[in-house]
Amino acid sequence: MSSREAEFRHVTASEGIAYNTLRQLIRWDPSMALGDPLIDSEHEKIIEMAEQVCVLARDHDKSPDLVSAFSNFGELLFKHFDDEEKKLTKLHADGLSKHIAQHQAMRSEFEFIRQRLMDDGIGWACEEQSLVVVNFMIGVTVGHVLESDAHQTLSQ
Ligand SMILES: [Fe+2]
């Protein structure tokens, strides 16, 4: 088993997700670049901020700092989705509508989680706020940036 596989196995358990950092699963590497300077710099920042939010969620899940860090992450994420959609539209990218639908699902999920954090967890199906936040960050980074975005062509 490679060390990357070992890391994945470790974080699949909910304990692993709560007590390990996202950095153990993903960190920016130039080999992840898609060749568009704006999109690549935004992806790098998204991965960096996702890691910071996960640490806050794990260590200070009742802190107002978490709400503000999560909101800042959303600002970056929403701007990035707009930038990426403009580029993909200009390039008439394959699977454009499906990709935009994925962004829209993440926008909605982000708003749902942000509202619950602001309400201090009222209405959570899951009592562990940190797990919900970390799960969203894994979905955005490992699930979307490294998977869906990596299959898009961003340069002509
Ligand atoms: Fe992206």
Ligand SMILES: [Fe+2]
């Ligand atoms: Fe995307």
